[in-house]
Each structure stands twice: as structure tokens, then as C-alpha cells.
Amino acid sequence: MDLEVQEGEFIAIMGPSGSGKSTLLNMIGALDRPTSGEVIVDDIDLQKVKNLDEFRAKKIGFVFQLHNLLPVLTARENVEIPMFELGLPNKERVKKAEELLIQVGLKERLGFVPTKLSGGERQRVAIARALANDPRIILADEPTGTLDSVSGDEVVHIFQRLNSEGRTIILVTHDEEIAKHANRIYHIRDGKILE
Amino acid sequence: MQFPALIFKNLMRRKTRSAFAILGISIGIATIIALGAVTDGLKFSMDQVLKTGKADFLIAEKGAADLTYSRIDEEKIGEIEKVEGVGSAAGVLWAIYTVGDKPFFMAFGVKSQDLPLVGAEITDGVTFTEESEDKILLGKVASKELNRSIGDELSLGENKFQITGIFETGSPIHDSSSMLSLRMLQKMQKKEGQLTMIYVELEEDVDIEGVCQQIEENHPDLVTIKSTAELNKVDKGLVIIDEVSLIVSFLAIIIGGIGVMNTMMMSVYERTREIGVLRAVGWKRRRVLSIVLGESILLCLFAILFGSLMGVLGVKLLMLHLMVRGFLEPMYTWSVFARALLVALLVGLVGGIYPAYRASKLPPSEALRYE
Numbered sequence: 001m002d003l004e005v006q007e008g009e010f011i012a013i014m015g016p017s018g019s020g021k022s023t024l025l026n027m028i029g030a031l032d033r034p035t036s037g038e039v040i041v042d043d044i045d046l047q048k049v050k051n052l053d054e055f056r057a058k059k060i061g062f063v064f065q066l067h068n069l070l071p072v073l074t075a076r077e078n079v080e081i082p083m084f085e086l087g088l089p090n091k092e093r094v095k096k097a098e099e100l101l102i103q104v105g106l107k108e109r110l111g112f113v114p115t116k117l118s119g120g121e122r123q124r125v126a127i128a129r130a131l132a133n134d135p136r137i138i139l140a141d142e143p144t145g146t147l148d149s150v151s152g153d154e155v156v157h158i159f160q161r162l163n164s165e166g167r168t169i170i171l172v173t174h175d176e177e178i179a180k181h182a183n184r185i186y187h188i189r190d191g192k193i194l195e
Numbered sequence: 196m197q198f199p200a201l202i203f204k205n206l207m208r209r210k211t212r213s214a215f216a217i218l219g220i221s222i223g224i225a226t227i228i229a230l231g232a233v234t235d236g237l238k239f240s241m242d243q244v245l246k247t248g249k250a251d252f253l254i255a256e257k258g259a260a261d262l263t264y265s266r267i268d269e270e271k272i273g274e275i276e277k278v279e280g281v282g283s284a285a286g287v288l289w290a291i292y293t294v295g296d297k298p299f300f301m302a303f304g305v306k307s308q309d310l311p312l313v314g315a316e317i318t319d320g321v322t323f324t325e326e327s328e329d330k331i332l333l334g335k336v337a338s339k340e341l342n343r344s345i346g347d348e349l350s351l352g353e354n355k356f357q358i359t360g361i362f363e364t365g366s367p368i369h370d371s372s373s374m375l376s377l378r379m380l381q382k383m384q385k386k387e388g389q390l391t392m393i394y395v396e397l398e399e400d401v402d403i404e405g406v407c408q409q410i411e412e413n414h415p416d417l418v419t420i421k422s423t424a425e426l427n428k429v430d431k432g433l434v435i436i437d438e439v440s441l442i443v444s445f446l447a448i449i450i451g452g453i454g455v456m457n458t459m460m461m462s463v464y465e466r467t468r469e470i471g472v473l474r475a476v477g478w479k480r481r482r483v484l485s486i487v488l489g490e491s492i493l494l495c496l497f498a499i500l501f502g503s504l505m506g507v508l509g510v511k512l513l514m515l516h517l518m519v520r521g522f523l524e525p526m527y528t529w530s531v532f533a534r535a536l537l538v539a540l541l542v543g544l545v546g547g548i549y550p551a552y553r554a555s556k557l558p559p560s561e562a563l564r565y566e
Contacts, residue, residue: 031475031560057477068472072204077196082476090197129476
């Protein structure tokens with residue numbers, strides 16, 4: 001597989017289950033190390049990076065299908081989570097988390113725990129969390145998979161906005177309608193990529 | 196949100212499980228507090244026995260397993276008094292009887308002229324004489340506990356006595372006991388010419404060490420005891436209690452540690468996916484380790500609060516019913532709580548380190564796939 005994504009692009013990756021979409025995202029997001037070949041992100045060869053934690057903290061924002069918010073924390077506290085590794089003072093963390101939640105339209109939901117939020121709201125909290133450390137690359141794995149169409153559209157519009165701000169968006173989806181919002185669509189089948 | 200707040204919130208998500216884990220550790224902590232308080236109280240009481248009255252030190256039989264088993268020939272008093280620097284010496288025979296609901300009521304046989312040396316001050320009534328076979332003095336606490344006063348009768352074994360006075364020494368052991376003629380107690384115990392211990396008062400400005408050394412050299416069958424620390428020369432009871440306390444602490448660490456480990460392992464398994472998320476957003480292994488270990492230690496810090504309360508209340512409750520009531524006052528020294536705190540922290544570390552290590556070693560991509 002040979003895939004090159006330019007900075008500031010919005011690409012969608014589609015393919016059947018088990019085709020290797022999530023594995024590809026895990027490689028780009030430095031969650032897995034490749035056993036062969038090379039993954040270069042922002043001119044950094046990930047095989048040569050010793051501290052992938054720091055790389056993930058600063059360069060990558062993840063959005064998962066099942067939002068994966070910490071259930072005991074409020075929306076604001078969930079967004080603060082990635083900032084702990086940057087050593088920001090508490091006040092700054094709180095302020096930044098609130099700003100990000102306001103940006104995704106959750107001003108009225110700052111103190112709500114995930115169970116008190118709708119599916120679309122939870123996914124927006126997850127997007128705000130992905131933006132916490134201001135990464136240039138957003139990796140989204142089926143972010144609309146569990147959402148109704150209205151909530152799904154809201155989420156995609158946020159991705160479009162983030163892309164217009166210059167962030168690179170790599171989105172894995174099964175949904176053709178969602179994929180259409182991307183600049184390019186790639187199809188993966190049996191670990192092979194087709195544009 | 197501060198990092199410790201995150202630790203606290205994680206612990207609170209399974210309140211019942213955390214509460215049971217805290218209860219489990221608290222029982223161990225309460226036992227340590229209770230044993231420590233009783234041991235310290237006992238040491239204090241023994242210290243009071245040593246430091247009572249005008250006596251500078253006491254003498255007991257060398258090799259006696261317990262102070263009450265010590266036997267000294269009464270003639271030794273004269274020999275002790277001849278040692279240079281010794282002002283006076285008073286022989287005391289110590290016996291234990293069952294009185295009413297008290298199975299361990301103490302009786303001290305002492306010559307009436309020696310009462311000031313052993314610290315007994317008659318606060319009410321009159322003392323006995325050496326010849327009196329039916330007169331007895333009752334300690335202030337014993338008088339209250341037994342609800343008897345001057346003129347009342349008190350039986351020690353087969354012998355009946357009339358209470359002629361009430362004394363006070365300031366020592367819990369003495370004040371909850373009785374004092375009678377040495378001669379009479381020797382007769383009752385069939386220990387004519389024998390003593391349990393000798394209280395020694397020194398002349399002014401005399402080197403206590405030198406006198407004690409001289410006595411031990413002259414009488415190899417005797418030991419001198421100047422402080423509670425030296426009490427283990429004759430009283431192995433305190434040593435045994437100290438060792439039991441140590442074993443209980445060790446067991447508390449093992450049992451508590453297993454309990455905490457179980458709780459934390461379950462917690463880590465349940466949160467596998469969350470841990471994957473934390474790692475995905477850039478958390479280092481060290482931070483994952485510290486959050487799990489922090490939860491484990493916080494669990495144990497709650498246990499020290501609850502366990503201390505349980506220990507103090509438990510001892511109070513037991514003291515209302517136990518036969519030691521009166522002559523044993525439990526003492527809550529800072530060292531008792533410090534030991535309990537140390538045990539709690541060790542339990543937290545022992546129980547938390549493996550689950551924390553497991554959590555920190557979870558590969559993020561695998562953890563995220565965990566269902």
C-alpha cells in the first residue's frame with residue numbers, strides 16, 4: 001500500500017470490514033508500529049521515533065466511532081484530558097477546554113457527563129478533545145457510524161470547518177454521503193488501496 | 196480539573212466496590228491501632244509501676260519470664276540497703292486474686308512504713324499495721340470499680356479483710372489494686388520470706404548506673420530495672436505483644452494488599468478501552484501507571500481514616516466490658532497512627548503496583564479494540 005496525503009487535505013477512506021482501514025489509521029496515528037515498510041508523518045519517520053506518546057499528544061487528534069469519553073468526567077473535563085501531558089496549568093486547561101466546547105456548539109453542556117448528552121453531542125465533545133492540543137492532523141474512525149443523519153451532518157460540517165482552517169483530516173467511513181465531503185476518496189480492499 | 200481530582204472520580208465510579216475494599220483494609224488498620232494503643236497503654240502502666248513513689252528503680256529476679264513470677268529472698272533487702280548510695284529499699288510481694296467479676300485483681304504485700312516509697316498516699320481512712328491480718332487498703336480506682344469503701348469487706352481467696360483506707364498512687368495498675376501487710380500476703384501465698392520485687396530509693400546525687408551495676412555484680416541472680424525499656428529483662432509479655440503487633444501488621448499488608456490488587460485489577464480490566472483512549476491522546480505509560488497507583492493509595496488513605504476510627508471506637512467498646520478495665524488505659528500515641536499510616540501506604544503500593552504496571556503496558560491499539 002502506498003498512500004500520500006498532503007498537508008491540509010481532507011480525505012475519506014472507505015472499504016469493507018477487515019479491509020485494513022483502522023490498521024491504516026493506527027499506523028498514521030502512531031498507535032501501532034509498522035512491522036515492515038515506512039510511515040512518515042509531518043516528515044517524521046515513525047519507526048525511528050522513540051517516544052510515540054509525545055508524537056501522538058502533539059501531532060494527532062483522534063475521533064473514534066464510539067466517542068470513548070470517560071463516563072465519570074464532564075464534557076469540559078474530558079476535553080482537558082489530553083492537555084495533562086503538555087503540562088498546562090489547571091486554569092489554562094479549563095479555559096481552553098471551554099473555548100473548544102463553545103467552538104463545537106456545546107456552550108450549554110460544559111458541566112454535563114456523557115450520559116446526559118445525546119450521541120451527536122458526545123461526538124462533538126470527542127472532537128473538542130481531539131483538538132485539545134491543537135494537532136495539525138485529525139484521524140476519525142467512523143465518527144458518524146452511530147449517529148443519526150442530522151447529527152452525522154453536524155459532525156461532518158465541523159470536520160469541514162477544521163479542514164478549512166488548514167488541518168489535515170483523514171476520515172474512515174462506510175457512508176458514501178459522508179465521504180463525498182472529502183477532497184479525495186480512497187477505497188481499501190484486502191489491504192490494497194484504490195483511489 | 197486537577198490530576199488528584201481525576202483519581203478521586205475514578206475511585207468513586209464504583210462506590211460499593213471501593214467501599215468494600217476500604218472496609219477490608221480498615222479492619223487491618225483498626226487491629227493495628229487497637230493493638231498499638233493497648234500495648235502503649237500497657238507500657239505506660241508498667242512505666243507507672245516502675246516510677247511510682249520515691250523509688251528510683253526496682254529489682255527483680257533475673258530470668259523471670261514475667262514480673263509476677265519473680266522471686267527474691269526477703270533477706271536481700273538488708274544487703275541492698277548496704278550498697279553505697281542506696282537510701283532505702285522496700286520489698287513488695289505481688290499476688291493476683293479473683294474479686295467479684297474481676298479475674299485479675301492485684302494485691303500488693305508491703306510493710307506499712309514502706310507505703311510512701313511505693314508511692315501510696317492514704318487519701319481516706321487509716322493504714323494497716325504489720326501484724327494486722329484482716330486490714331486492707333483499697334486503691335481509688337478499685338474502690339470505684341468494686342463499689343466498696345472504708346468499713347466494707349473484701350475477700351481475697353479464703354481470707355476476709357476489712358477496708359481501712361483508700362490510697363492513691365497515680366499509677367493505673369496500683370490504683371486499681373489493694374495493699375495489705377507483707378507478712379499476711381506472704382502467709383496467704385505460702386511464700387514466707389519471699390518478695391516479688393524491691394523498690395530502691397537512692398541517696399541524693401548518686402550515680403544510678405553505678406549503683407545498679409554494683410547490685411547486679413553483688414547479686415548475679417537479680418536484675419535492676421530503671422525504665423520500661425529495661426522491663427523486657429523480666430517481662431517477656433510486652434515483647435510478645437510487640438511481636439504479635441508486628442505479625443498483625445504484616446498480615447494486614449498481605450491480606451489488604453491482595454484485596455486492593457483484586458479491586459484494582461478489576462478496575463483496570465473494566466477500563467481497558469479507556470486506558471487505550473488515554474494512551475491514544477498521548478498519555479505516557481508513567482501517567483497511566485500513576486493514575487492507577489494513585490487510586491490504590493487513595494483507597495488506602497480512606498482506609499486509614501475509617502480504620503483509625505474503627506480502632507479507637509472498637510477499643511473504647513472493648514474497654515467497657517473487658518476485665519482489664521480500670522488498670523489499663525489505652526494510649527493513642529502518634530507512633531501508633533504513624534505505623535498504621537505506613538502499613539496503609541504499603542498496602543496501597545503492594546496492591547496497586549501490579550495492576551498499574553499491567554495498565555501502563557497495555558498496547559493502545561489493542562486496548563482500543565477491547566470490548
